[in-house]
Every structure is written in structure tokens, then in C-alpha cells.
Amino acid sequence: xxxxxxxxxxxxxxxSARRRTSGIxxxxxxLDYLQDEAHPATAYEIAxxxxxxxxxIYVIVDDLVSKNMLSRAADGSIWLGHRxxxxxxxxxxxxDLLSVATDEMRILANASGEVVQVCGRDGNDMVxxxxxxxxxxxxxxxxxxxxxxxxxxxxxxxxxxxxGAEERLAIYKATARPSPTGRAETDPQVLxxxxxxxxxxxxxxxxxxxxxxxACIAAPIIDRSGVCQATMSIVVPEGKVNQKDxxxxxxxxxxxxxxxxxxxxx
Numbered sequence: 001x002x003x004x005x006x007x008x009x010x011x012x013x014x015x016s017a018r019r020r021t022s023g024i025x026x027x028x029x030x031l032d033y034l035q036d037e038a039h040p041a042t043a044y045e046i047a048x049x050x051x052x053x054x055x056x057i058y059v060i061v062d063d064l065v066s067k068n069m070l071s072r073a074a075d076g077s078i079w080l081g082h083r084x085x086x087x088x089x090x091x092x093x094x095x096d097l098l099s100v101a102t103d104e105m106r107i108l109a110n111a112s113g114e115v116v117q118v119c120g121r122d123g124n125d126m127v128x129x130x131x132x133x134x135x136x137x138x139x140x141x142x143x144x145x146x147x148x149x150x151x152x153x154x155x156x157x158x159x160x161x162x163x164g165a166e167e168r169l170a171i172y173k174a175t176a177r178p179s180p181t182g183r184a185e186t187d188p189q190v191l192x193x194x195x196x197x198x199x200x201x202x203x204x205x206x207x208x209x210x211x212x213x214x215a216c217i218a219a220p221i222i223d224r225s226g227v228c229q230a231t232m233s234i235v236v237p238e239g240k241v242n243q244k245d246x247x248x249x250x251x252x253x254x255x256x257x258x259x260x261x262x263x264x265x266x
Contacts, residue, residue: 040077154204161199168192219256
């Protein structure tokens with residue numbers, strides 16, 4: 001029996017005051033107990049500490065050990081598994097990235113006077129992770145949490161630009177679709193080539209592809225391994241793309257580099 005089996009056995013709701021604890025809740029209790037105790041423990045100690053039947057704890061511990069969420073020493077004691085460590089590293093890395101990028105985003109918005117966004121990738125979508133409006137208050141449709149197909153946006157190209165040519169091509173074959181303005185590129189090969197080129201130049205610009213008269217200038221935020229973890233982008237009216245006072249292209253590229261420097265990725 002696994003945690004999934006225990007979940008299926010536990011009803012979603014119980015009319016009585018005594019509700020059965022789900023397998024997920026028990027697993028979290030075990031993890032919380034070990035974290036609080038700060039040292040390995042036996043299954044008996046865990047069961048006593050969380051107030052659960054020993055047989056239930058044995059089942060869940062065995063399942064978590066098999067998934068590397070917990071580890072079992074030669075003496076039978078239980079401790080946190082290495083899989084949790086990797087989850088923690090991923091969480092910390094992205095938390096630091098968003099915090100630092102948000103700080104730089106606000107600096108860039110104030111200096112440029114324009115709308116600035118930090119964008120990331122979630123599967124086949126580009127997602128706006130953070131946003132700051134400059135003094136100009138140019139209204140844009142894409143707010144925090146907005147998702148767009150990767151082929152519609154400047155950031156979308158950069159977020160897959162570090163991938164190999166075949167992988168980029170496969171992504172665009174599966175996801176590219178026409179934009180509301182009809183100006184977004186949909187040819188997978190063209191998109192794959194453009195994404196690679198944009199990443200090499202550390203700059204991507206799109207104008208009028210996702211929204212009429214709206215342009216985006218984006219630069220990649222690249223980690224030590226060469227992966228584009230996010231983008232810094234300025235959203236402006238289409239006519240401002242090539243302005244030089246201030247030079248928006250240089251400003252967004254410098255902002256992305258500052259994020260990398262602060263995170264120790266350079």
C-alpha cells in the first residue's frame with residue numbers, strides 16, 4: 001500500500017467530528033516532525049510524535065523512502081531524503097531570482113519611465129511574473145500572471161533560445177499559433193532560428209505581434225549553466241522601440257546583466 005492508496009481510502013469529507021487523516025497529511029506530518037526534531041528518528045518515535053498508528057507510519061515511510069523523499073540508515077532510523085534537498089535548491093534559486101529581478105525591474109521602470117516586466121516560462125507559455133509601471137503609465141493588457149504563447153512575445157523567444165535547435169523546433173511545432181493581430185510568426189523553423197539568434201545576441205524585440213501598436217524589448221537573465229531563467233522586458237508604444245534618449249535597448253540589457261551579477265551568475 002502506498003500514499004496514493006491511503007488517499008483513495010480516506011473520504012474527502014466526513015460528517016462526524018473524527019475525520020481520517022489523508023496520506024498526504026500524514027506524509028507532511030512525518031516531514032514536519034523530522035524537521036522539528038532536527039535528527040533521524042525511528043518509525044516508532046515518529047508514530048508516537050505525530051499521534052498516528054505505527055502500521056500507517058510504516059506504510060508511508062516505506063513509500064517515501066522508495067521515492068527518495070526520506071532515507072533509511074542501516075540502524076533503521078529515518079531522515080530527510082536527498083530529493084527534498086533538490087526541491088529546496090530549486091525553490092531558493094527561483095525565490096532569489098524573482099526577488100533580485102523585481103528590485104532591478106523597479107529601478108529600470110523609474111529610470112526609463114516605461115512599463116517593465118519580468119517574465120518566465122511555464123511549459124508552453126510565457127508568464128508575466130512581476131510588473132512595474134513607470135511614470136508614463138502606458139497601459140498594457142498583459143498583467144501579472146498573464147500567459148501568452150511562446151511565439152507571440154519577445155520574451156518567449158529568449159526563454160527557449162538556450163535550447164538545442166531540434167528542441168526549439170519541436171516546441172514551436174507543438175505550440176505556435178496565430179496571434180490576435182495576425183502578425184506573430186507561426187512557422188516553427190523560422191521561430192526556432194529566431195529564438196536561437198535572439199539568445200545569442202541577448203536581445204529580442206517584437207512589435208505589434210500580440211497587441212496592436214504595442215512593442216516589447218526583452219533581454220535574457222542567464223544562469224551559470226547558460227539557461228535563460230527569466231527575462232527583463234520593457235513594454236512601450238510601437239513607435240518607441242528605436243528611441244535613443246533614453247536608449248531603451250541598452251537599458252534593458254544592462255538591467256538583465258545586473259540581475260545576473262547580483263545572483264553571482266556572471
